[in-house]
Amino acid sequence: MAEPRWLEADEQRTWRAFLGATQLLFDRLDRELQRDAGIPHAYYEILVWLSESPERSLRMSDLARRTRSSRSRLSHAVARLEERGWVTRRDCPTDKRGQIATLTDDGYAALTAAAPGHVDGVRAHLFDALSPEQVRQLRQISEAIMRPLAADDTAVTAPPPADGDRTR
Amino acid sequence: MAEPRWLEADEQRTWRAFLGATQLLFDRLDRELQRDAGIPHAYYEILVWLSESPERSLRMSDLARRTRSSRSRLSHAVARLEERGWVTRRDCPTDKRGQIATLTDDGYAALTAAAPGHVDGVRAHLFDALSPEQVRQLRQISEAIMRPLAADDTAVTAPPPADGDRTR
DNA sequence: CCGTACTTGTTGAGAGTTCAACCAACTGCT
DNA sequence: AGCAGTTGGTTGAACTCTCAACAAGTACGG
Numbered sequence: 001m002a003e004p005r006w007l008e009a010d011e012q013r014t015w016r017a018f019l020g021a022t023q024l025l026f027d028r029l030d031r032e033l034q035r036d037a038g039i040p041h042a043y044y045e046i047l048v049w050l051s052e053s054p055e056r057s058l059r060m061s062d063l064a065r066r067t068r069s070s071r072s073r074l075s076h077a078v079a080r081l082e083e084r085g086w087v088t089r090r091d092c093p094t095d096k097r098g099q100i101a102t103l104t105d106d107g108y109a110a111l112t113a114a115a116p117g118h119v120d121g122v123r124a125h126l127f128d129a130l131s132p133e134q135v136r137q138l139r140q141i142s143e144a145i146m147r148p149l150a151a152d153d154t155a156v157t158a159p160p161p162a163d164g165d166r167t168r
Numbered sequence: 169m170a171e172p173r174w175l176e177a178d179e180q181r182t183w184r185a186f187l188g189a190t191q192l193l194f195d196r197l198d199r200e201l202q203r204d205a206g207i208p209h210a211y212y213e214i215l216v217w218l219s220e221s222p223e224r225s226l227r228m229s230d231l232a233r234r235t236r237s238s239r240s241r242l243s244h245a246v247a248r249l250e251e252r253g254w255v256t257r258r259d260c261p262t263d264k265r266g267q268i269a270t271l272t273d274d275g276y277a278a279l280t281a282a283a284p285g286h287v288d289g290v291r292a293h294l295f296d297a298l299s300p301e302q303v304r305q306l307r308q309i310s311e312a313i314m315r316p317l318a319a320d321d322t323a324v325t326a327p328p329p330a331d332g333d334r335t336r
Numbered sequence: 337c338c339g340t341a342c343t344t345g346t347t348g349a350g351a352g353t354t355c356a357a358c359c360a361a362c363t364g365c366t
Numbered sequence: 367a368g369c370a371g372t373t374g375g376t377t378g379a380a381c382t383c384t385c386a387a388c389a390a391g392t393a394c395g396g
Contacts, residue, residue: 073382076383077382098391
C-alpha cells in the first residue's frame with residue numbers, strides 16, 4: 001500500500017481540531033503563567049496540590065500521583081521549587097525512605113499572587129468560549145477519556161485498585 | 169484575603185477533568201510513539217504535514233504555522249530529522265531567506281511504518297471511549313476553543329486574516 | 337532471622353523546548 | 367537608489383522532561 005491507514009475523514013477533523021484546541025490553549029496558559037509567575041504550569045499544579053493538603057504537605061509519592069507526574073520529574077521540579085524557597089523537604093517520620101514536601105509561606109504567597117491571573121486565563125480562554133451545555137459535555141467527555149487511561153495506570157503498577165487515593 | 173479566587177466548584181471539576189484527560193491521553197500517545205517510532209508526537213506531526221504537501225515539501229515558515237510551532241522549535245526539530253535522513257533542507261528559489269523542507273523516502277517510510285500504530289492508539293484511547301454524539305460535541309467544543317485563540321495569533325502578527333493558509 | 341522482591345526517591349545524561357539575540361533578505365516609501 | 371521596518375531562519379544557553387540506573391528502606395515468605 002502507498003498510503004498509511006488514516007482516520008476516517010470525520011474522525012480526522014475531530015482529531016485535528018482537538019489537537020489544535022489543546023495545543024493552543026495549554027501553550028497560551030503555560031506562557032501566561034511563565035510570564036506572570038515565572039513557573040510552568042506543571043510547577044503551578046504542584047503548588048496547588050500542596051496548598052490544598054493538610055499542613056500544606058504531601059509525600060513525594062502522593063504528590064507525583066496527584067500531579068500525574070513521574071517520580072523523577074517531580075523530584076527535579078521540587079528541587080527547583082526548593083531553590084526558590086517555595087517548598088521544603090523533610091524526612092518522613094514513619095517511613096525512612098519517604099520525603100515530605102511542604103509549601104512555605106513564600107510559596108503560598110507566590111501561589112496566591114499567581115492564581116487570580118491564571119484563573120482568569122482559564123476562564124477567558126476556555127469557559128468563555130463554551131456554552132453551559134458544552135461545559136457539561138466537556139466534563140463528561142473528559143471523564144470518559146480519562147477512565148480507561150487511569151485504570152491502565154493503576155493496573156500496571158497495582159493489581160488491586162489501590163483504594164483511598166482516588167480522591168477526586 | 170486568605171484564599172486566592174478559584175473557579176466555581178462546577179467549573180473546577182470540569183477543568184480538572186479536562187486537564188487530567190488531556191494529560192493522560194497525550195502522555196500515552198507520546199510515549200507509544202516514542203517507543204514505536206523513536207520520535208515525539210511533535211516530530212510526527214511535521215512528517216505528516218510534509219507527507220500531505222505537494223512535492224512532500226513546505227517552507228519552514230509554513231510548516232511552523234501548520235504545526236503551531238515556533239520557528240525556533242521547528243528549526244531544531246528539522247535539524248534532528250535531517251540527521252536521521254528523514255528530511256532534507258534546500259534553499260528556496262524565489263526567496264533567498266527561505267528554506268524548503270522535504271520529506272525523504274526514508275522519512276516517508278518511517279511515517280508509513282509509524283502511522284498505523286499511532287492511529288490505532290488515537291482510536292483506542294480517544295474515539296473508542298466516546299459515543300458518536302460525544303465525538304460530534306468534542307469537535308464543536310474544540311473549534312469553539314480554538315477560534316478565539318487562533319484569531320489572537322494571527323491578530324498579533326497580521327492584521328488582515330492572512331487568507332489562503334486556513335487550509336483545514 | 338534471612339533473602340528476595342518491591343517501593344521510594346534521587347541522580348545524571350540525553351533529548352526537546354523556550355527565549356533572546358542575531359544575520360540576511362525582502363518590502364515599502366521617499 | 368537608499369533606508370527603515372519587517373520577515374525568515376538559525377543559534378546557543380537555560381530550563382524541563384525522560385529514561386535508566388542506583389541507593390536505601392520496607393514487606394513478606396521460608
